[in-house]
Structure formats: structure tokens, C-alpha cells
Amino acid sequence: MTLSIQNIEKILHAKRFGNSNGIIDNVSIDSRSLQNNEKTLFFALVGPNNDAHIYISSLIEKGVLHFAVTNIPEGLSNKATFLVVENTLDALQKFAAHHRSLFKFPVFGLTGSNGKTIVKEWLNFLLSPDFNIIRSPKSYNSQVGVPLSVISINDKHNLGLFEAGISKMNEMEKLEAIIRPTIGIITNIGSAHDEGFVDLEKKIKEKLKLFKHSKLIIYQKNKVVDALINTKTKAFSWSYSDETADVFVVKKAIDDKTILQIRYGKDNFDIQIPFQDDASVENAVTCLMVLLSFKYDKKTIQNRMQWLYPVEMRLKVKNGINNTTLIDDSYSSDFQSLKIALDFLESQKQYKNKTVILSDIFQSGLSNEELYSKVSQLITSNKINRVIGIGETISTFKHKFKNCTTFKNTADFFLNFNYLNFINETILIKGARHFQFEEIVAALEEKTHETVLEINLNAISHNLSFFKSKLKPTTKMMVMVKAFGYGSGGFEIAKLLEHHKVDYLGVAFADEGIALKIAGINLPIMVLNPETTSFPSIIQHHLEPEIYSLKGLNAFLQLAEKRKLKHFPIHIKLDTGMHRLGFEEENLDELIATLKGNKFVGVKSILSHMATSDDSRHQDFAHSQIDLFEKLSSKLMAELQIKPIRHILNTSGISNFPQAQYDMVRLGIGLYGVSNDAEEQKYLENVGTLKSIISQIRSIQAGESVGYGRRFLADKPTQIATIPIGYADGISRHWGNGLGFVTINNQKATIVGSICMDMLMVDISEISCKEGDSVTIFGQSPSVSFIAEKLQTIPYEILTSISQRVKRVFYRE
Template sequence: MTLSIRNIIPIIKAQFVGVNEIAVIDSVSIDSRSLQNSESTLFFAIVGPNHDGHNYISNLISIGVSNFVVNHVPKEFENKANFLLVENTLEALQNFASAYRSNFDFPIIGVTGSNGKTIIKEWLNFLLSPDYNIIRSPKSYNSQVGVPLSVLGINEKHNLGIFEAGISTINEMENLQKIIQPTIGILSNIGSAHDEGFHDIGEKIKEKLKLFTSVEVLIMNKNKTIEAFLNPKINTFSWSSEDGKADVFVIAKEYSDQTELKITYHKLCFKITIPFNDQASIENAIQCLMVLLYFKYDQDTIQNRMQLLYPVEMRLKVKNGSNNTTLIDDSYSSDYQSLKIALDFLESQKQYKKKTLILSDIFQSGLVLEELYSKVSHLIVSNKINRVIAIGATISTFKNKFPNCIAFETTEKFIQNIDTISFENETILIKGARHFHFEEIVSLLEEKTHETVLEINLNAISHNLNYFKSKLSPKTKLMVMVKAFGYGNGGYEIAKLLSHHKVDYLGVAFADEGISLKNAGIDLPIMVLNPENTSFSAIIQHQLEPEIYSIKGLNAFLKIAEQKKLKHFPIHIKLDTGMHRLGFEEETIDELIAKLKDNKTVEVKSILSHLSASDDRMFVDFTLSQIKLFEKLSSKLISELQINPIRHILNTSGISNYSQAQFDMVRLGIGLYGVSNDEEEQKLLENVGTLKSIISQIRTIEEGESVGYSRRFMATKTTKVATIPIGYADGISRHWGNGVGYVTIKNKKAPILGSVCMDMLMVDISDIECKEGAEVTIFGDNPTVSFMAKQLGTIPYEIMTSISQRVKRVFYRE
């Protein structure tokens, strides 16, 4: 893409306010944090419910960005940059992408549905890439913003596009259709995802079908309900395993780890094998088969390629590496668009300043090699990568373009020499095309721990953060609690993500938690809510901000502050309005004022209190009385001390139930991690943590035999038992055993047999077809931590914070 501002103005119907109408742009951005922003970037200042891109124009100008699409021009920058003034910046981005798409005349496959979109897209890319130069959506860029950014990646060398479209409510798909302009449509399936955005299933179907208004063919599973809403003018190419009137009839015969598909199409009848036996994968594979048939591929090619389909890893994972390294695992894809995303993710999650990129040959860029690797070099330099390890015959020939580069022609040669390369105190992005088998590199560099992992979904954290942000007034600040190792999910990694989202404060319980975050490079203000007097010196040294909740504590802190000759050091005053845990009570306020008046050593940065029953509607009157008392006492402090502090009293449930008491800031805790006390609100949050393990061993016992300590389970019939390497030392309550709890294997419940042991537990898999090594879900979507807490007579907090540090945390982004 190379366009001048002059060309873009009429496309997006903008008014030009600037200094250089003939400036040239070659990339588009909506993320002010990306290191890829440059003088040739056109930045769209998108305005959403929780953010406003206009707020970052100053920072962008300071790093050289000079072209902006805005809905208002900040007066202080009128003569310092080029501004394209529009009514709605998101619509401008979409219109720009739509006009750009119209410049290209080759087949575009548009994929939508409730599930399977990304897998179908990636499999089609694999199946068709030997014959086409394909542009496709990176990862799951299928939203109102993601789709235009994906389409803007098209260049003149591409001859096939595959884009996915996702919607969550009505009146969204029409926008995406205009941008993608698909010539071939695929409808995956219609499930329950985003049901809350539609009145009924019919409304959802009608909205999905808007993507296909102008396609030459729609590929779909023949379905009478969908056909009832389908415009009869749309040509369909249907398949079915039940309806003989479909264009293609498929009979699936499942085996232990694969499925044979018998295909009947016109006069053709042939068989293919795919390496999956779950229903979702079978349906996704058939959708891909239909495209091959529509493109008139021969049977041999279809058979040979379909049997090579592979599990699609849709997530960027953050893992602990050995020798103080952090690994970002993106070891299954290597194309230019996804490299840009992975580098941004690296920047948002880097724990160490030193950054290493292990990169394979880049495929399907649509560019000549010299131009491609020049662009890759520019990306790497702009992202300040310290070292590149290039693997592949092609990329090795361009090693001189990369900083501090070592090159190997194959993964095998790199592995043979891995002991000669030092990896320590750095963040390593591992990104390679699938056939380079970079998962072997990840395995070698990964810290060795046992097979139980807690997977943390960073997308879900961002979703939940934005959900609660949407409840706040624009001026309300946000503190997020990352105490207790991020409620068991991991402290630094989540703090880094919150820093990326520019929250106002982080909250920890004790000084050592805050010191750990500061030492790891977190530069957000951090409040220590339960500081011990002995930690005050360390708090001052590491620029943490203590909560002060008693005269004794205040005196102790003032004494140290005076000794160190501090001036206006930030402190936070805690008031007790009814929790009766910590805080200044009403009768101590005058003494507090006397201590603080005219004191220049400290500055009251905020005044806070804590609601004790904001989640329980039985205690509305009591909560309102807490809020009233807080208003009274904090106002007295403000008036007497002549200060202007941040005031905050609302916790997670307070944000939802008492929005009128937002004051200047709120504190988000358990809600960030996907847990609510309200059943309706719970439906709007996304699960963050999924605790997984594997089956270590399977055995069959007969009637009368027992399982575990004290023979607490006695078999009344022949029973198949699986042993799983997780126990109470990992944080699983012993009360969860003896048939109370269960784990999930192959989407089926497996009840826990007998007592939970220190390092393992046993479950009944008599009705589950599975093998040793099969994945086991301890908690996540099923069972949820809320369900476990209810069964155990406790709260989700205890379940989450009990997970041992010896359980490896794996952070990922979809």
C-alpha cells in the first residue's frame, strides 16, 4: 500500500487540516502503543466506549507520526501534523478498507458462523497455498476493526483472499460485507456464541447471511431453518450427512484417532481420511472439502492434502523459559501480517529489555523476496529487536538485513548448535511456519515443570476489563487489584497487560508484591494496601505508595519520611466506614487532620474505604450508609487539609451495584478474572483461568476393589480409573474428592474417586473413550470456579488463590 493523503481525502470524505496534502502513507494503525508506527503511518483515532485514540496524538507526534484521521483537531497540534477530519473515525476506516478492496479482482472467500471460522480459514490456507498466493485474516481479526485492518493487507501479488467475519449483534454484518466483498461464502454453523446480542435464533441467522448478499456461491451444511431465511437468488453448494438432496452427501466413519469420509458428489464416489474424530473438526474439514470440490480439484489431490490437516494453534502463548527467559510461542505460523501482530504482542508482554526473535522463512506475503525481507527488517528494527536467529534456506540469504543475526538453513542444524548460543535474561519470540517444527525449539528452551498448567486467557482479561470500564463515567479512574499473585493467575504478566491498557493504578496487598512488579519493569503507580511498618523503608526505596490506616502507622511512616527528608511522598488514607477491618474511624479523624495539617513530608494522594456487602442486596441500606459516611469523612479531610485527593470506595460488585458512588476512582478485583456474584452479569464475563492436566495412567478395577487412601472408594462394578498428576499440594481441596467433585475429559464429567492425594487424584472414566496422555480440565468453563466454590461452601477467591506456584502458568492471546 502506497497512497498519498490527497488520494485518501475523497475516499473517506474528509476535510483536510494540515501542512502536507501530498504526504505518502504505506501503513495504517489504530494502536498508539505499536512500535511500528512511523512517519508513513496513517493513524485512525478510533473512539470506543472505553478509549479515545485522540488522547494519544501528542505521544504519536513525538515519535514522528504526522498523519491522522480524527473527528476533531486538537488546537495545540493544528500546524504540526496532517489531520483528515471526519464525523466517525471507525466508519472512515471501514470506508477506506472497502474502497481499497475494490481495487482487486480475484476470488475472496468470506467465512462466518458461530464456531470454526478461524480453523476453516487456516485449513483452507494450508490446502490451497500450493496453488495460490493467499491473503488471509491474521489470527482471528474478524471484528468491525479487525476486518478492515486485514483487508488493508492485500497487495498486487495476491490472487486469493480468505477473510473471516464475526459479529455480536445486529447491524454489524453489512459493514463487514462491504469491506470483504466475498465472491465465495462459507457458513460454518450457528451456535450459541453471542446469543445475548440477538432477540432469537432467526435474527442471528438473518444477520449472518448478510455477508453473502453478492457471492457467486454459498457453501453450507444443508439446513431447513437456515434455508428459510436465505435469499433464493443466492446460489448454494450444500453438503449433508442426513439429507440426500444436498449437492454433496458425506458419511463419516470414526476410528480411534481419525475419521474416514465417504463422499458422494454427482457421479463421483470416493473416500478420504482426516486425522480427527471430534464432530467440530469433521464439520470444519467438510467445509474445506467443499471448497476443493468447487475449485475442481481432483480426487488424488483432495485425498493427499486432507489427510495432512493438523490441529490449529490459534493462540500466542507466554511461557517461562529456562535461565530467566520468557518465551512467546507462535511456532505454527509465519507470514508478514501475523509477524506484525506477534511483535506488538512481544512488546506488550516483554519481561526483559533484551528481545530475541527466532524466525523461519516468511510465506505468502505476495511480495518479491527482496522487498519482503526489507519490510521484515524494518519491522524488526522498529520493534528494537536485539538479536535475530533466522532459520530457513531463504531467510538465511537475507541475514545481513537483520541486527545481530545468526542464520541456520534448517531447524535441525539450529538444534544441533543450540548449546553454543546463550539464552538468558531476555524475552524470546519464537515464530515459524508449521513445517519448521519450532515446537521442538520451544520444548528445548521452556522451563521444565510438571504437566499440570494454569492457562490464562489474556483476551478474556482485556474483555472483562473493558466490560467494567463501560460502566464507568469518562472521568472515573481505575485501579486494578493484582494482589495474591493476580488472584492466583500470575502477577507480572497481568500487570504488564494492564499497563498496556493504561489503567491508572495497580493494587497489591504487601510491599514484596509491589517490589517484585517494580523490579520487573512495571511503571504504573502501585498502592500497597496492607503495608507493615517494617516495610516502609522498602516502599519508599521502590517508589510504592502505602495505604495508611492508623495513627500508629502514620506516625511510623512520618518518622521515616522525615529522616529521609522526603517532600510530598504519596500516601493513601484508609477510612473505616463499617467493614471494621482496617482504617481510621470517625472519632480519630480530628487527630488524623492534626497530624497531616501543614505536613509537607507526605501528600494525601487518595482517600478510600471498603464496602463489606456490596454484592448482597439484603444489605443495601447498610452499604448506602457506608457510602454516606465515606462522603462525610472524606469531605471533612478535604476541607480541613485543603487537598484535592482521589476518592474511591467501590470494589467489583460495587461498580455494578452502586454506580452512583464512583467518586474519582474504583477498584476492580475479582471481576477482572471473570467472576461475578450476579448470575446475569456472569454471562457477560469471560473465563480467564483454565487449570489443565493429563491422564498419567489408566487401569480397570473389579467389584470390591478400592481406590486411594483409606479405601474411601469401593467399586460396586467393573470401573475404569484414570490417575491425574494434580493434588492438594497444587491447590485442589481434599473436600473436592470422594464423589463431590469432577474433572472434564472429552467434554464429559469424570467423578473424582476416593480422597484427593498430595500430588494426584483419581477419576472414573468408565463411560469416556480416552487414552493416557489425554487432556483433563480441572476447572475453567466446566466446572467453573464458582460452581466449585458453591459445592465446597467457600468463595471463588479461595479456589483461585490456592493454586500452587509449582503449577506452571501459560499466558496466551487468541
């Protein structure tokens, strides 16, 4: 894509301000991306929680010269070229739709509740020997993701695979205009995003709008879909049960595989696929339908489909050997996903030095010379310190990279592994599947036991946006990352929050804040429970203490005077009824007298804490706290002639007392996907999933027991699985003895006997499973809220109890 700014002006029907005759070869919506440059057109998107116009000034300083905006920020009109439009998202979509109109090759549009990304990736695998394919990177299927995907089409592509995801009515028409699919695919239609639709028929009707101009629709035969498909569009259906479908399928499980018996017209043949779960089989049949529609012969279909593989849809952050952090993207290597992975690397880097281990890149649609020149530019703009290339082609273009070592294949890399000196760095591992980069990840990953807490960074971003949407545009946001990020991990969460430009982080003790500062977090950090002995360290590391007593204030002032500080930020805590920490009304005059005229410290904020913001039975008390906070904080501000940030609301307060937002709110447990309100819980996404594996399976007879104290006695032959997680990992012993359960292959397995220090045992008599299978301790089911209710405690305790010996794995979908 190379366009003049004048051409783009016409495409967008924009008004141009500025005389630039510049050329654009890159579109961006992310002000944080290091890939922004003088040839970038930045679309300043405006959402319910963010307005990108505020970042234009800093982007100009970084060299960006061209912007699509709804208004020109004050003082910048002569510093860049601006294309003024009514709506920047509409403009981005219009730009993408124009770009799509320039290409005439077949384009698949995929929609459905589940399976879109897997089907897309499998189709890429199955069709790539014969086509140069452009596809959505990862799951870029939204109103923003789709146009960004489509803009990447170039002249060398001859087949497109694009996902379209919707969550409410009237979204699909915009995506249809951008993708313009010639062939439609409907994957499984489940319950995802049901809340945005009146009923299933309305949901299907909305999804079918994607195929307004399609010549063919591929789907699992369904009476509702049949009735809604445009009669001018050819339908190509399959079914397990309806023999009137175009393709009739019988599935038969053998060992760990499935044999699909296919009847298609007069043809009858079998296909073997390496899966047995219903979702994978259904997705594989959808892919088969595409191959049949493209007239592939039986032999080719059989040969290719037997090699289908599990699709890893997530970028994972893992702890590596020798103080390294790994970004695991070891199953794909294409240009668009490389750009995404490099942005993710920047958002999660823990160490200054950054290394990229990269395989040959396929299906770029570019010549190798042009491709590796562009890759080199990406590597340079992202300030990568070292490149390790693996593959014949990237080795040929080694000269395009600074500090680059290359190897012909992965085996050659391992022969030289000990000489590569991986230490104190962040490493992105990104390779095409056949290079088997998962072996590189395994070699570099820190070795821990097989229980892991998976943290979904997309879910954290979603939950943050959900609570931001409840705030006034001027209200600041502090996010609590105390107690090791509520058990989820401190630095990684803090880094993501810094990426999202929250205003403050909150920790309980100085040690937590110091660790974040040492790791490179630059956001202001408030220490809520500082001990006087930690004051020197707080000053040294530029943390900001909460001051809640005259004793603590005087101690800090003495140190501030001794160190000749000027207006060092402190935060004054008022006790409005919690009676835990804080200045009470009777202390206020002495507090004012102590602070008045003092130049060593500056009151950055005044805060209090609500005791019953989550309990409707105590609304009167909550209102009395707010009223008292207003009275006391106003007196402080008037007497000291200051205008600090004021804040009293926690997570539940944000939802239940919006009138008391003041200048800032403090988001805690809600960020991690937990609400005490059942209706609100529907809109939050699960963040943490605690997983383990089955270590061993044994059979016991009636009368035999399991575990310490023989607290479980079998009354019939029973299958028992042992899971390597116990109370030393943070699982309450009260959760054993038949009360609790884990989930194995989507089925409940009751915990039997006492939970041990490092193990627990479950009844799997009715579950088909084997040693090594994955086990969910908590996540979607059981949820931490469910466990907390059964144990008569709160979700905070469940989350924060998980031991740090349990490895945290952070990922982004």
C-alpha cells in the same frame, strides 16, 4: 499500499487541516505499537471506554504525522496533518472498502459461530500450493479487525480468506462492504453471542447479509438456511443425513482417524482425515466442499486432506530456561501475523533484551527483496536485540538485519543450540509449520510437571472493557493484582494492564509490589496492607502505601523526614463500617492535625472498603457506608485543602452502586471473570483454565478400592484414571469422594476416593479416553464459581489456592 494524503482525503470525504504532501504505507489504531512512524495514518478510534484522541500528542512526539480524527486536540493543529471525519471507525471501514475495490480475485467470506479460524487456516494450507493467499491474521474478524485485514491486500495476491464475526444485529452489512466476498462459507452455527439476537432465524439472517454479492454459498444443509438464501445465489450444501444435499457424507472412525465416505453427483470416494472429534470433522468437510467447488481432482483432495493438522490459534507466554520468557507462535509465519506477534512481544516483555527466532516467511505477496526489507524495518522499529533466522531464504537476506545469526534448517539450529546463550531475555518464536518450531519451544521451555493453569489474556482485556463501560469517562481504574494476580500470575497480568493504561495497580503487601517494580512495571502501585518494617523498601521502590492508623502514619512520617522526602504519595484508609482497617470518625481530628502543614507526604487518595456491596439484603448498610465516606472524606479535604482521588467501590460495587464511583474504582475478582450476579456473569469471559492429563488408566473389579482409607469401593467393574494434581497444587480435599468432577473429552468424570497430595483419581467407565488425554480441572466446566458453591466457600479461595508449582501459561487468541 502506498497512497498520498490527498488521495486518502478524497476516499474518506474528509476535511484536511495541514499542508502535508506525505505518503502513507501503514495504517494504525494502536498508539502503543512501535511500528508507528512518519508514513503511518493513525485512526483515532472512539469507543465506550477509550478515546484515542488523547494519545495524539505523544504520537506526534514519536514521529507520527498523519491522523484521521473527529476533532483536532487543542494546541496540535499546526503540528501534524489531520483528516477530520464524522466517525473514525466508519472512516477506517470506508478506507478498507476502497482498498478492497481495487482487487478482482476470488475472495472467501467466512461466518458462523464456531470454526471460522480453523477452516480459514486449513483452507490456506490446502490451497496455498496453487494460490498466493491473503487471509485474516489469527481471528481478526471484528468491525476493527476486518478492515485492518483487508488493507493488507497487495497486487501479488490472487485469493482472499477473511472471517466476519458479529455479536449483534446490523453489524454484518458493514463487514460485507469491506470484504465483498465472491464465495461465502457458513461454518457451524452454535450458541456463541446468542444474547445479541432474538432467535436463531434472526441470527442466521444477519450472517447471510455477508453474502449479498456472493455467487456461491457453501454450508451444511439446514432448512432455516435453505429458506433464507437469496435465490440468485448458488447454494452448495453438504449433509450427514439429508440425501438431497449436493454432497452426502458418511463418517466412520478408525483408530485415531476418520474415513469420510463422499457421494458427490456420480462420484463416490473416500477421504481420510487425522481427527475424530465432531467439530474437526465438520470443519474438514467444509474445506472439502471448497476443494470440490474449485474442481480439484479426487487424488489431490485425498492427498492434501490427510495432512490436516491441529490449529494453534493462540499466542502463548511461557517461562523459559535461564530466566527467559517465551512468546510461542511456532505454527505460522506470515508478514501480518509477525506484526501482531511483535506488538504482543512488546506488551509482554519481562526482560530488556528481545530476541526473535524467525523462519522463512511465506505468501507475503511481495518479492523476497521487498519482504525482507519490510521485515527488517519491523525488527528495527520494535528494537529487537537479536534475530535468529532459520531457512534458506532468510539466510540469503541475513545482511538486512543487525546482530543476526542464520541457519539453513531447524536441525542446524539445534547443532548450535548450546552456543546461542539464551539468558535473561524475552524470546519470540515464530515459524512456518514445516520448520517444526514446537521443538525449539520444548527445548527452551522451563521444565515443570504437566499440570498447567492457562490464562486467557483476551478474556482479561474483555472483562476490563466490560467494567470500564460502566464507568463515567472521568473515573479512574485501579486493578487489584494481589495474591499473585488472584492466582493467575502477577507480572504478566500487570504488564497487560499497563498496556491497557489502567491508572493504578493494587497489591496487598510490599513484596508483591517490589517484584512488579523489579520486573519493569511502571504503573503506580498501591500497597494496601503495608507493615511498618516494609516502609524503607516501599520508599526505595517508589511504591505508595495505604495508611490506616496513627501509629503507621507517625512511623512513615519519621522515616520520610529522615530521608528528606517531599510530598511522597500516601493513601488514607477510612473505616466506614468494615471494621478491618482504617481511621474511624473519632480519629479524624488527630489525623488532620498530624497531616496539616506536613510537606514530607502528600495524600494521593482517600479510600474506604464496602462490606456488603455484593449483598442486596444489606443495601441500607452499604448506603450508610457511602454516606459516612462522603462525610469523612469531605472533612479531610476541606481541613487539609486538598483534592485527592477518592474511591470506595470494589468489583460488585461498580455494578451495584454506580452513583458512588467518585474519582476511581477498584476492580478485583471481576477482572478474572467472576461475578456474584448471575446476569452479569453472562457477559464475563472465563480467564483461567486449570488443565492436567491422564497419567494412567486401570480397571478395578467390584469390591476393590481406590486411594487412601479405601473411601471408594467399586460396586461393579470400573475404569479409573489417575490425574497428576492434588491438594499440594491447591485442590481442596473436600472436592473428592464423589462430590467433585473433572472434564475429559467434554464429559464429566467423577472424582473417586480421597484427593492425594499430588494426584486424584476419577471414574472414566463411560468416557472414551486414553492415557495422555487432556483433563480440565476447572474452567468453563466446572467453573470456579460452581466449585466454590459446592464447597461452601467463595471463588477467591479456589483461585488463590492454586500452588505456584503449577505452571502458568498465558495466551492471546
